[in-house]
Each structure stands twice: as structure tokens, then as C-alpha cells.
Amino acid sequence: MSNQKTKTKKEPISDRRKFLLNMARGVGLTALGGLVWSAHVDEVTASTLLLRPPGALDEEDFLKTCIKCGMCVEACPYDTLLLAKPGDNKPLGTPYFTPRDVPCYMCPDIPCVPVCPSGALNEKSVTTNDKLDINKSEMGVAVIDSENCIAYWGIQCDACYRACPILGEAISIEYTKNTRTGKHSLMIPVVHSNICTGCGLCERACVTEKAAIFVLPKEVALGKAGDYYIKGWDEKSERKIQSSYKDKDVTTTTEISKRSALDSLNDMGGLLDD
């Protein structure tokens, strides 16, 4: 203490202090920049309502892996695919498409996938028996707004059904009774989510002012029943039960089940003791 007082006030701070202060400044500024940066990146990559090209990895891996080179966009012969520009409010530079403007026409040779240098568009996921198979792609799934779909009103319209490239499989028409008139039928389009690729040709074809059938990413549109359901009518599903029992003794023994059912039921116990 006394030592310091004797020093003049203008004495420059020690090198050690200078070093420490500079380090603290560097670390502080880095932390500041890092937090702002992370917040921004987290925000701009949070968009989930986005349709990716065929064969895209799931969104989390896609954002990691896509190098944003735009080669899929250049390969697309229909100008379906676009790269997100600043101002589009989508993860910057990543490819997407808007089916109402230009849907995916499901080219059988899928030109957009093999050109991907980073594997963000995974060729394997759209390949069957070593041949490219666009029907395997899972870009999204079509969803119908039954209130605004005019087929639900009783008007005959099968525009989406006709437009579907997997006609009759991804969308089928189900007949039900028109209870309003009592004598006509409703021809209701039904999407089968396990077959629908999400190409969006139906959305493009929909005749309503704003499409009543539209494509959403699968992870947004679909529910999940969970692994704990066993379908008793499905052999595969049933096998899951057996395999989980394989090495375990699952026989439960209770007070009653110790003896055979007959003995146990005939046993009057203390009932007739009187």
C-alpha cells in the first residue's frame, strides 16, 4: 500500500496488468461477438416450413452438410429449385422450392441429386436396386384443408388426383354419401402419406384461390404413434414382441397362479369352515 502511494500518478500501468487487461478485452469482445453471432445464426436456421430438393438429409443434418454451392439449382431443368437469398427469411444460400410457383416435376433421372458434392442430397435415399428412383424421395407430404377443398362441398373436382405423378396411389378418391343433398356422392381426395413424395404438383393444380391441398415438410405435417404400439394384425410388428422377450423370463407368478387354474378355482379356502 505505502509503496504505491509514493509512486507518481502518471506512472504507466505495469506490463503484466496491460497484458491481462488486453487479454480480458480480447476475450470479452470475442464473447460479445460470439453471442450476437450465435443468436443470429440460431434465428436464421430455425425456419422449419421449407421444402428441400429430393434426397435431402433431415433438416438438422442438411444445414450442417449443405455447402450452398447451388449446383442442384443449376441442374434443375424446370427452375424449381431456388437458393435462399438475403430477404427470403430462409436459411441463407440453401436450396428450396415453392410448389405453388414451380413444383418438382419428379424427373426420373433426378439431375439435382448426383451433382451434390457434399452429400447433403443423398443419392442412396433415392435409389432402388442401384437405379435412381424419384418415387422414393420424401420432400414433404400433401395436406388437405377439408373446409376449403371444394370436393368436400360436393363439387366434383379431382384436379389434384389427376395432377399426381403417382396417380391413384399417393392420392386416391374416396366416395362417400353427400348428406346435404341426400342423393349425390362426395368424391373426396385422400393423401397417403407413406407414398406421397411432396412434389407439389397437386398444390400447383389446385383450383381454389389459395391452394386447399398443399405440401408441408413431413416432420411438420405427420404425427408419430411411437414404438410402444404393437399392431396385433401385423406379423412384423408382432415379431417385435417376441424378440424383446427372447432372453427374458416374462412369466409373472402371483398368489393365485402358483397352482393350476382348476385347483385354484375349486379351492373354497376358508369359506366353508363354519
Next chain:
Amino acid sequence: MTKFIFNHRYLFLRRFVQVSIMFLYFGANAFGWTVLTGNLSSSLFLGIIPMSDPYAVLQMFGAGAIIAGDLLIGVLIVTLFYMSVGGRVFCSWVCPVNIITDFSNYLRRVLNMNQVEKKQPASRKIRYWVIALSLIISFILGVTAFEFISPISMVHRGLIFGLGFGWAAILVLFLFDLFVLKNGWCGYICPLGGFYSLIGKFSLIRVNHNADNCTACMKCKEICPEVQVLFMIDKSSEPILSGECTNCARCIEVCDDEALNFSIRKLKK
């Protein structure tokens, strides 16, 4: 006139290279050319040779992505190329942002703005901190951190695929370099330039300084965007070995005394 062209020979050549590369990319998207497809992040030359941005791939690695084989070959080709010709050759001969920031710098010179503020209040080392930070953020968030904010990709992607609001990025870079910090983006902050500085440490093509010819006019120091690399001017005859030198050759052009020239680096000192 011929003297003017001669005194800007490398500048014209650089602009020609920069514009041609962007035009080839643009043509690939607009007219279906196949000479150079993709963009500066990753591309395919003549339909066979892959080229990828090693810094982007490094971030992908940090984010935990599985790196595909094509990408690794592309990274290898690009890295070896810039290792031999000078890492920041990318900055001054390829990167379109260079045209914007050079324009800022040009305005600064003609308007004598450099006289107002002689000392720059920032460290040239910021870019290396930004590299470290980008890798940390990539790791934590699991996305390529710099690629989502990079004004460089906004510009080259914008030129090829449509600019959108990317003009704002261009304006920000221009104004920042003009009013805030001389050579601020390219010379202080840009982590891609920083990354190429690190790669270019061992490059074979270097500018050589001959102190015997030097008259200490300091024109080279006035024009150099990375002025710290020219510490030896008028002091000693030696090559400019710092990886931060962009091999832009502006110093060679402005030198009237033949004191600066390109040379092949001697492998043994």
C-alpha cells in the same frame, strides 16, 4: 495512355480474372455453360475437377457433418493451389468483394480521407479470432456458422443466383471500409482471408523487395491493403513472406524504381 495501362497492368489483369470467373459461374446458371458450375463455395471445373472452399468444409467438420469424398478432393485441390501461388491470391484475384473494398480504398485515397485518421484503431489479428469463434459456434450450434452470415457468399451467390437483399451486404462492406476502417473487412475481419493467410505462409510466388533500388517514396505503403507486410521497405532486401500479402501486385505497379517485383521463393533461406 500506354504508361497508364502499364502502371495498372496487374490491376487490369486481376479485374479481368475476377469478372471472368464470376461470368463463367453466372453463365452456368443462366445459359447452362459447363466450364465452371457452382459458386465459390464449391464448384466443378470442366465438368470433372471439383473445387471446394476449405474454410467452409472446416466449419462443416466443426459442425459434425460427414464430409463426402468429392468435397475432400475439392478441398485438397484448392488448398494445394493456394499453398503454391499464395493463399490470399484468392482475395485479390478471385473474390468479388475485393472489387468493392478496393473501390472504398480508392475513394479514401482520392478524398484524402487517410490523412484524417492515420492510425487504424483495430488489430489485424481480429480475423484469426473470428476463425476460432466461427469454429466454436459451428461446433455448438451444429451449423456452418460463418456461411450463414458471410457477406462474401452473399455477393458471389447473389451475382450468380440473384441478389435479393444482398445489395445491402455490398453497401455495408463499402460504407464500413470507407468510413469506419481502412481496408476494414478484407484486412481486419474477414476469416476467409485470415484462413488463406495461414495457408499462404509457404507460397512459392512472392513479391521481392530490392532495397538498393528503393528511394523511400513510400508509394507502395500508401497503396498496400496489408501495409504491415511491407515493414522491410527501404530497410532490407528480402521477399515479402507474410501470408497476409495478397499478391495483388499494386506495390509493383506503383513503384517507379524497380524496387519491387514478383519472384519465386527460394526454398532454402
